[in-house]
Amino acid sequence: MFSELFLPVLMVIFMLVVGGYAVAVLDRLVASALGTPQAGGIWLAPMARGAWLLTQHANATEAPDWRAWRLAPALYLALAASGLAVVPWSASLVATDLITSVVLWGSVEALATVVIFLHGWSANSLLALIGGYRYVALGLSYILISMFVLIGVALPAESLQFTQVVASQEGLWNVIRQPLGLPLFLIVGLGMTFWGPLNLADSTDLAGGTASEISGPPRLVWDMARAAMLVAFSGVAATAFLGGWLGPWLPGPLWMSLKMLAVLSVLLLLGRLLPRLAPERCVTLMWVVLLPLSFIDLVWAGAVALWE
Amino acid sequence: MESMNHGLGVDIAFLLLAALAVVTGWRVFRTDSMVRASFFLLVSFIAVGVIMILLAAEYLGVAMFFMMAVEMTVMALFMVMFMMNPAGLNPMNMVHQERIAIGAGVAGFLVLGAMALLAAFPDQPVPAGLEPVRSLGNEMLGDSMLIFESAGLVLLTTMIGVVVLSSHRGRYGAAAEGSMPPGLEPGSDPAGKPEEDEEGEHHHHHHHH
Amino acid sequence: MAVNRLHKLASRGSVPVFPVLGKQGDGVLRHLALSPQIELVDSPRYASVLLVAGEIPADRFEPLRRVHDQLPYPFTTLWFRSEPWPHLERVARIDDLDDLPGALVTVHRELMEGRRDSAHRLLPDKPPNPWEGEGDFGQGGEGMMGGVPYGRPMAMNMADDIRDGLTLDSLTFRLGPFFFALPPGMAAEITLQGDLVQTWKTQLAPYPQPLDKVFFDARERPVPIAEVELARARHHLHRLFHALHLAGLENVSLRTLRLAHGLSTSSTLDGLRRALSRSGFFRLTAGGGALGPEQARMIGGPAARAAGMDDDLRSEDAGYRRLGFSPVYQAEGDTHARWRQLLDEIDQSLHLARLAERDKIHTERAGSVETPRGPWSERRPADASALFDELLPGLEWGDALATVASLDVAALADQPVGARPSGESRAVGGGTGSDV
Structure with a gap:
């Protein structure tokens, strides 16, 4: 009973906390390396910020949808947790080894659209609502591209299970076998987690977008959920393209952590280096450039799978 | 039921999920906003999806999540955007044609209830070596996989094409610029064309029917 | 004890400041942006200190009151080269630009450690329009919509x-x-x-x-x-x-x-x-x-x-x-x-x-x-x-x-x-x- 039910839950909670903290620290490291001074020590600053948000009151707006507004950050955190639950740390160390874990990740992406829209909509506030609209308008294209790319990695594995996807990379990692896959997936990942250049839902031109009206503990949960989603995404990227736990000398989970950290660093660096894309350019990029590229990636993956 | 080798946890989960599906389904009609109604329906579908996973239909259950998520988002958004309610937060009456709806609901409930009670369901435990995803694919598509995949691609292309064609903005400027609507009869005037056109004078007498 | 420690930890982070700019106030932004201790935020919901910088003309008092009330508790205000409204209690005014970052950090610390009370709302907390909903769904009239439940018409x-x-x-x-x-x-x-x-x-x-x-x-x-x-x-x-x-x-x-x-x-x-x-x-x-x-x-x-x-x-x-x-x-x-x-x-x-x-x-x-x-x-x-x-x-x-x-x-x-x-x-x- 313990190992079946509680161990996976503990594992996911551990990942949520450690992962969220790692993102906060890593992002501050990247920022200070790029010349933005950070106050109060990089290791302590995330905690101080969390403590401040815990002492701050959660504010109200005029006639919001209270239930949805308060639930949305928690639901987003739950989605990040579901994503983390299907990421395998080794052949046996995985919270839920669902045989359709690749499709479950696709559902997490789709449900994230719902939750982000709900978060923006329920505040009954203008800028938050625009943020929600924007995410829905763009989210569909993220989901499509991400699906095609993930079907590509499922082909050589002949399975929709992440553990099988890793096993299929024993000889050659997917990052080499399907060269288009990882770059496409990383760009979509920035969009899906609305981070950096593709942060159009919680952007500065909307004074924080869907999160522009929240404060206190709900904001803390929302920020943690966003960080956890980024961790979950990098876990999926490392599993699908970088061979997951595979690697010489070191134990599997350590390899997995290193690969996730590498993906996270790339994402956070991109987030700090690039300006925010104009939404219209983003739509063009997704539908005109990346979607056809993901078709090519899929055909390539199919051809390689047949040839092997 | 007793012959199946599932634990007590599965039974409890089934009951809770079934209750959730029914309650949220009922809330769809009692709430006062289109967005809330759509997302209550989504919760109801997700509960059903989890029940399907409990029934070892893992692919169908998970597919239910993402299909319904996208579907309900699009539905909620379109209703909010087109139905003249500031973001769907002003309260609205969510039911209409109540008598017909009640009649249809009662009839549907009776038929389904009768089926559940009276039909003889096969008692087939899930075989040990079952691969649900593979067997589902074979069952549903079989040899027609290529046809279905091609049809899916054609549909996607069609959808994108329709959006492109219906947009007022074309690659070379406004799409309607210089275009003429077709006539109502072969060879007749363009339909719905404003009269104060450059050629309006010339066509004037045709407009009296 | 635990709460005290939480407040102590909270006071050690950077100070989230929402600037409200009066005449000649925008120079403050450029000064504060370079202080690592200060975090300038774009939404009043993200702030712990409301900084009124420069003289606010009388026709912008009403918006200022509304922004003031949007800061979540606990919060405080600081007036820079601007005369605080007389009815505000215990409000700090600073005139020297070089003192400003330090003063902001101080008021935030005091606020976190409980040595300074939060500012109070200036406006009554009630909706701008009375509730006019009626009917089962509060839709306020005949048909599916209609009526003006929040005092606002539908966006027709x-x-x-x-x-x-x-x-x-x-x-x-x-x-x-x-x-x-x-x-x-x-x-x-x-x-x-x-x-x-x-x-x-x-x-x-x-x-x-x-x-x-x-x-x-x-x-x-x-x-x-x-x-x-x-x-x-x-x-x-x-x-x-x-x-x-x-x-x-x-x-x-x-x-x-x-x-x-x-x-x-x-x-x-x-x-x-x-x-x-x-x-x-x-x-x-x-x-x-x-x-x-x-x-x-x-x-x-x-x-x-x-x-x-x-x-x-x-x-x-x-x-x-x-x-x-x-x-x-x-x-x-x-x-x-x-x-x-x-x-x-x-x-x-x-x-x-x-x-x-x-x-x-x-x-x-x-x-x-x-x-x-x-x-x-x-x-x-x-x-x-x-x-x-x-x-x-x-x-x-x-x-x-x-x-x-x-x-x-x-x-x-x-x-x-x-x-x-x-x-x-x-x-x-x-x-x-x-x-x-």
Whole structure:
């Protein structure tokens, strides 16, 4: 009973906390390396910020949808947790080894659209609502591209299970076998987690977008959920393209952590280096450039799978 | 039921999920906003999806999540955007044609209830070596996989094409610029064309029917 | 105990400050942005300290009250070079810019550690309109909708969409005068369809902006060209700093600000220019907002030159002619062209400043000066914020704000930077002085 039910839950909670903290620290490291001074020590600053948000009151707006507004950050955190639950740390160390874990990740992406829209909509506030609209308008294209790319990695594995996807990379990692896959997936990942250049839902031109009206503990949960989603995404990227736990000398989970950290660093660096894309350019990029590229990636993956 | 080798946890989960599906389904009609109604329906579908996973239909259950998520988002958004309610937060009456709806609901409930009670369901435990995803694919598509995949691609292309064609903005400027609507009869005037056109004078007498 | 420790930890982070800008208040932003202890936030919900910087005109008191009440508890206010309202209790006033970051940190710490009580709401907490819903669903009338449950009508005003024919609900709202992405003091009534600007009515013009004293002197007497040009480059860099924050390029925006602070004739723009073009600022970000010839003439200055005009009062000055000055200009006249123009002008100013410093050249033509905002001969450049009303409809929200950031529309103040507006030091009774 313990190992079946509680161990996976503990594992996911551990990942949520450690992962969220790692993102906060890593992002501050990247920022200070790029010349933005950070106050109060990089290791302590995330905690101080969390403590401040815990002492701050959660504010109200005029006639919001209270239930949805308060639930949305928690639901987003739950989605990040579901994503983390299907990421395998080794052949046996995985919270839920669902045989359709690749499709479950696709559902997490789709449900994230719902939750982000709900978060923006329920505040009954203008800028938050625009943020929600924007995410829905763009989210569909993220989901499509991400699906095609993930079907590509499922082909050589002949399975929709992440553990099988890793096993299929024993000889050659997917990052080499399907060269288009990882770059496409990383760009979509920035969009899906609305981070950096593709942060159009919680952007500065909307004074924080869907999160522009929240404060206190709900904001803390929302920020943690966003960080956890980024961790979950990098876990999926490392599993699908970088061979997951595979690697010489070191134990599997350590390899997995290193690969996730590498993906996270790339994402956070991109987030700090690039300006925010104009939404219209983003739509063009997704539908005109990346979607056809993901078709090519899929055909390539199919051809390689047949040839092997 | 007793012959199946599932634990007590599965039974409890089934009951809770079934209750959730029914309650949220009922809330769809009692709430006062289109967005809330759509997302209550989504919760109801997700509960059903989890029940399907409990029934070892893992692919169908998970597919239910993402299909319904996208579907309900699009539905909620379109209703909010087109139905003249500031973001769907002003309260609205969510039911209409109540008598017909009640009649249809009662009839549907009776038929389904009768089926559940009276039909003889096969008692087939899930075989040990079952691969649900593979067997589902074979069952549903079989040899027609290529046809279905091609049809899916054609549909996607069609959808994108329709959006492109219906947009007022074309690659070379406004799409309607210089275009003429077709006539109502072969060879007749363009339909719905404003009269104060450059050629309006010339066509004037045709407009009296 | 645990709660105490939580508060102690909370007091050690950076101080989230929401700035409300009064007249001559925007210099504060540029000072605070470089203090690592201070985090300037864009939404009042994110702040723990409300900083009122500069004198707030009486017609913006009501919006200030509303912004004040949007800060979540616990919060406090600090007034910088501005007289706190007498009915506020225990409010700090600071006048020295160098003391400001320290004072902000102190009030935040005191607030976190419980040594200072939170400020109180100024307005009653009730909806702006009474609840008028009726019926089972509160829809307030016959049919599915109808009635005005929140005192507001349903958005039935479906104007034709000006972009792609997809007619959506339109949403009318008022933004400003303390929204961070608008020029300080400006407010507008905006109608959006989706995130497309349908109409834009500027309701409050931005505050007149003060310029460096050297531009005022240049109208009276010859001044060193090096000084004028450095002040011009600094003004442009400050504007670029705000735009880069809006574009989400936090690191480069701070770099711009640091360059502006340490600007001298030996500064170069090359590094910043490289960083900008490498990041894709000119290709990826929101843009649009091309000015027509008439509009360009109306606003004048760098924005007009970005639209292809080569009017520049400096061409008529013998001192500048000796330095080989000829105006730079662009063709497109849109947001990205304006930023390219601005970078070129900064480059040119630094170049002119270097030459002029070496040869000790002064301006020779008194009575008129080309300010960074535009030509100032008989009349000061006037407010051009009405331009937005015709320029912004049809743009997406991001493009509209990028356009606003790229246009310097505020009128020129009649006093240079640093001059205290008259009557500011008047005594106000009630013991509301500084207590930090």
